[in-house]
Amino acid sequence: MDAAAGRRMRASEVRTEGLVRGACAVLAAAAALLVGLDAQTETVLLIRKKATVKDVQALWVLAVAAGAAAGYHLLHLLRCLYIGRCSAGDSHCRNSRALAWAWLLLDKGCAYMTFAVTIAAAQSCLIALDGAQALQWNKVCNIYTRFCEQVAGSVACAVLAAAGSAVLSAISARNLFRLYPSLSHSQRSTTK
Numbered sequence: 001m002d003a004a005a006g007r008r009m010r011a012s013e014v015r016t017e018g019l020v021r022g023a024c025a026v027l028a029a030a031a032a033l034l035v036g037l038d039a040q041t042e043t044v045l046l047i048r049k050k051a052t053v054k055d056v057q058a059l060w061v062l063a064v065a066a067g068a069a070a071g072y073h074l075l076h077l078l079r080c081l082y083i084g085r086c087s088a089g090d091s092h093c094r095n096s097r098a099l100a101w102a103w104l105l106l107d108k109g110c111a112y113m114t115f116a117v118t119i120a121a122a123q124s125c126l127i128a129l130d131g132a133q134a135l136q137w138n139k140v141c142n143i144y145t146r147f148c149e150q151v152a153g154s155v156a157c158a159v160l161a162a163a164g165s166a167v168l169s170a171i172s173a174r175n176l177f178r179l180y181p182s183l184s185h186s187q188r189s190t191t192k
Contacts, residue, residue, distance in 0.1 A: 017171050018080035020164055021073045027161035028070035028114070034154035035121075036063035040147035051144040056128070059151060062121040066158055069114050069165065072106070076168075100176040107172040111165035118158040125151055 041050040053059045128140040128148060141148035 013171075014080055014083050017168070018077055020168055020171070021077040021080060024161050024164035024168065025070050025073035025077060027157045027164065028066045028073060031118075031154045031157035031161060032063050032066035032070060034150055034157065035059050036067070038147055038150045038154070040144045042143050044143060051140075051147045056121075056124050058117075058120045058124040062117050062154070062158060065113055065117040066154075066161065069110055069161060072110050073165075073168075076103075097176070097179050100172070100179055104169070104172040104176045107165065107169040111162065111169045114158065114165050115162040118155060118162050121151075121158070122155050125155060 035053055039050060039052045041048055043049075053063055125148070128151075130139060
């Protein structure tokens with residue numbers, strides 16, 4: 001493969017990573033905004049009660065974590081745009097192994113955090129939807145229907161953002177291990 005083809009291939013990989021990062025940033029921001037700004041007031045037995053995100057701790061954590069993930073992906077999107085503008089021959093545009101390890105660990109951490117928080121929020125939503133008879137918790141979504149629908153949309157966006165974060169983690173792993181020479185390549189060069 002000649003140098004020009006390698007540069008084109010690397011540019012398309014950076015562009016793909018940028019698109020996935022942009023989609024993850026949008027989905028995580030949508031999840032944070034949908035759940036963070038959600039509120040509904042209903043009258044139950046002559047008492048006006050307002051349901052907000054702070055009523056369920058898992059939803060509050062989802063709003064904060066999704067916002068943090070959106071900011072993280074936005075910063076990396078800016079990094080991808082910078083790398084895309086650099087020429088492939090510049091040494092300051094190439095990742096070092098230490099930076100590649102840092103990106104991999106940060107991407108893995110973001111993926112795990114997003115996934116764990118989303119699953120915790122989904123579990124609390126299931127309790128709100130079905131109730132828990134053993135604990136004598138009533139169904140809440142019968143009363144706060146719009147609130148629950150908006151939270152469900154937020155959880156769906158967060159699940160997609162977590163899946164995208166897992167894909168980005170795989171891309172980061174590929175970028176890291178590309179920096180290490182393959183064993184078969186080094187054996188061929190020593191035998192010649």
